Amino acid sequence: MSVARFWRKQINRYNIVGTHCKTCDTHYYPPRNVCPKCRRDGDIEAYKFAGPGNVVTYTIIHTAAEGFEMQAPYALAIIELDEGPRFTSQVVCDPKEVSIGMRVKPVFRKLGESGDKGMIYYGTKYVPDNDRN
Amino acid sequence: MSVGIVSYGAYIPKFRIKVEDIARVWGDDADILSAGLMVYEKSVPDLDEDTATIAVEAARSAVSRHNIDAKRIGAVYTGSESHPYAVKPTSTIVAEAIEATPALTAADFEFACKAGTAAMQACMGLVGSGMVDLGMAIGADVSQGAPGDALEYTAAAGGVSFIIGNKESEMIAVIEDTFSFTTDTPDFWRREGMPYPEHGGRFTGEPGYFKHVTGAANGLMEKMGTKPSDYDYAVFHQPNGKFPSRVAKMLGFTKEQIKPGLVVPWLGNTYSGSCMMGIAATLDQAKPGDRIFATAFGSGAGGDAFSFRVTDKIDEVRDAAPKVQELLKDPVYMDYAMYAKHKGKIRLA
Numbered sequence: 079m080s081v082a083r084f085w086r087k088q089i090n091r092y093n094i095v096g097t098h099c100k101t102c103d104t105h106y107y108p109p110r111n112v113c114p115k116c117r118r119d120g121d122i123e124a125y126k127f128a129g130p131g132n133v134v135t136y137t138i139i140h141t142a143a144e145g146f147e148m149q150a151p152y153a154l155a156i157i158e159l160d161e162g163p164r165f166t167s168q169v170v171c172d173p174k175e176v177s178i179g180m181r182v183k184p185v186f187r188k189l190g191e192s193g194d195k196g197m198i199y200y201g202t203k204y205v206p207d208n209d210r211n
Numbered sequence: 212m213s214v215g216i217v218s219y220g221a222y223i224p225k226f227r228i229k230v231e232d233i234a235r236v237w238g239d240d241a242d243i244l245s246a247g248l249m250v251y252e253k254s255v256p257d258l259d260e261d262t263a264t265i266a267v268e269a270a271r272s273a274v275s276r277h278n279i280d281a282k283r284i285g286a287v288y289t290g291s292e293s294h295p296y297a298v299k300p301t302s303t304i305v306a307e308a309i310e311a312t313p314a315l316t317a318a319d320f321e322f323a324c325k326a327g328t329a330a331m332q333a334c335m336g337l338v339g340s341g342m343v344d345l346g347m348a349i350g351a352d353v354s355q356g357a358p359g360d361a362l363e364y365t366a367a368a369g370g371v372s373f374i375i376g377n378k379e380s381e382m383i384a385v386i387e388d389t390f391s392f393t394t395d396t397p398d399f400w401r402r403e404g405m406p407y408p409e410h411g412g413r414f415t416g417e418p419g420y421f422k423h424v425t426g427a428a429n430g431l432m433e434k435m436g437t438k439p440s441d442y443d444y445a446v447f448h449q450p451n452g453k454f455p456s457r458v459a460k461m462l463g464f465t466k467e468q469i470k471p472g473l474v475v476p477w478l479g480n481t482y483s484g485s486c487m488m489g490i491a492a493t494l495d496q497a498k499p500g501d502r503i504f505a506t507a508f509g510s511g512a513g514g515d516a517f518s519f520r521v522t523d524k525i526d527e528v529r530d531a532a533p534k535v536q537e538l539l540k541d542p543v544y545m546d547y548a549m550y551a552k553h554k555g556k557i558r559l560a
Contacts, residue, residue, distance in 0.1 A: 093310060147559060148552060148559070187259040189259075198261075200263060200304060
């Protein structure tokens with residue numbers, strides 16, 4: 079990933095900042111510049127999500143991509159935020175702990191790095207919210 | 212203008228390795244080591260945790276504990292000897308993650324195990340002079356110990372953040388005064404590009420730790436006209452359990468005074484977070500009016516001593532973020548092989 083490409087979306091990755099359409103009250107993550115429902119009638123604003131959500135579904139990665147070999151096996155899940163949006167995130171825990179419907183909360187972790195010399199990419203991953211499971 | 216701690220937050224990774232699991236690999240006697248060091252297990256970072264992620268978690272905990280508007284923070288200083296970049300500040304990552312940017316100053320500090328308290332003193336100066344409203348000082352490390360070295364038994368991971376301010380109505384603890392004692396003493400170092408630190412063995416004791424901790428502690432008490440019995444609690448840098456226990460006795464503090472802040476037996480040495488973790492653990496149970504004495508030590512070498520007076524505000528904010536003892540609960544234990552993987556001691560071809 080290029081430095082500029084990561085940097086542009088950095089704040090969205092650090093703090094789960096997406097958008098909200100004030101016209102139809104729909105939340106988006108990743109952020110959208112235009113509401114796909116309301117089109118030109120939409121009124122988009124930046125929106126910082128609370129963070130917690132549920133695991134909609136998940137898979138366990140055993141054969142990891144380059145740079146992630148040391149983390150395998152790990153759980154990759156579709157998370158549904160409490161405000162509605164869904165996105166893919168790693169759930170950091172023993173893969174045996176992950177289940178559909180489990181409550182998860184965000185944590186700040188390394189997402190990856192460009193080798194030993196390149197940039198380190200930070201952002202949000204998820205962990206089980208043991209107080210609410 | 213008085214200055215003090217407005218909020219604090221701690222973070223400890225959930226993984227632990229026991230001293231006996233490390234000793235088994237190197238053929239050492241775990242019972243003798245644990246008894247000598249007064250350390251039984253240490254924290255280990257997850258594969259995707261480093262000083263920056265730990266600093267961010269500690270910073271967020273401090274911000275949420277007292278519901279601080281992060282835009283009021285005019286300085287973020289992170290002390291560590293394991294910053295993820297050699298050039299590129301950890302503190303900008305923290306400042307962005309807590310949404311304190313862009314109207315602030317930020318920099319990284321390095322002074323072995325006392326970089327975090329050096330950052331506290333810098334923040335005291337900035338808020339005390341009115342240059343900034345609030346300052347954030349962080350001590351965080353994923354400390355390194357070479358395989359088979361004595362440091363491997365204690366080098367741990369964790370971090371603490373203090374938000375320093377100048378409005379007494381907001382302070383949970385007034386910083387009554389601070390005093391530092393610094394000399395050029397090469398007891399411990401890591402050269403540029405080297406993965407593990409080197410140390411002077413027993414030389415780290417008397418000319419390093421004990422001289423500088425007693426120098427700073429006695430200097431502060433002399434400056435303030437106080438004595439150990441004036442304090443309810445005391446915290447000293449804890450590279451192991453033995454050193455802070457011994458220096459407390461040398462200075463005239465009791466075992467009861469250091470007990471709440473002595474977290475090293477079940478945590479290990481969190482380096483830049485070490486003394487600050489002890490202060491945080493003490494704040495977790497201190498009552499309004501209590502006085503806390505603390506002295507950090509950094510190899511190289513220096514000591515930073517502080518005198519705190521806890522205010523009524525502590526009762527309002529204490530339970531709003533995880534306490535140190537809560538962070539130490541329910542660890543996930545790993546063997547040496549997994550520990551080596553987590554610490555990057557295994558390199559893929």
